[in-house]
Amino acid sequence: MSDQLAFDLTAKVAGNYKREGTSARAAAYAAKYANGAFGKIRTALLYGPATPDEIAERTGITLLTVRPRMSDLARPRDADGNKLAPFIVPTGQTRATACGRDADVMRLATPTERKNWAI
Numbered sequence: 572m573s574d575q576l577a578f579d580l581t582a583k584v585a586g587n588y589k590r591e592g593t594s595a596r597a598a599a600y601a602a603k604y605a606n607g608a609f610g611k612i613r614t615a616l617l618y619g620p621a622t623p624d625e626i627a628e629r630t631g632i633t634l635l636t637v638r639p640r641m642s643d644l645a646r647p648r649d650a651d652g653n654k655l656a657p658f659i660v661p662t663g664q665t666r667a668t669a670c671g672r673d674a675d676v677m678r679l680a681t682p683t684e685r686k687n688w689a690i
Contacts (some may be wrong), residue, residue: 657686
């Protein structure tokens with residue numbers, strides 16, 4: 572799963588920028604960094620479900636990076652924009668964030684859930 576995850580999500584980040592030059596170079600750099608963030612988030616979720624705030628605390632990644640990467644994991648798309656099966660799913664629970672708002676508690680999707688996923 573992790574090889575497919577790295578391929579799909581790196582392609583998504585790099586595919587967001589179609590223009591040549593600075594945008595393409597920035598996208599390539601962001602894709603390399605995003606792949607590391609995806610791996611750290613996935614690893615943190617192996618220890619149990621968590622909110623983005625809790626993932627940021629577990630991994631040391633800033634919350635401003637964790638939130639969009641968790642959105643990418645929950646609603647992944649390939650480089651062509653086609654929807655993919657989610658890598659993380661909500662547990663149905665919420666927990667308070669540091670600022671007092673509720674945040675969804677997320678967990679890793681099981682291989683069976685990913686296999687049976689339908690658009």
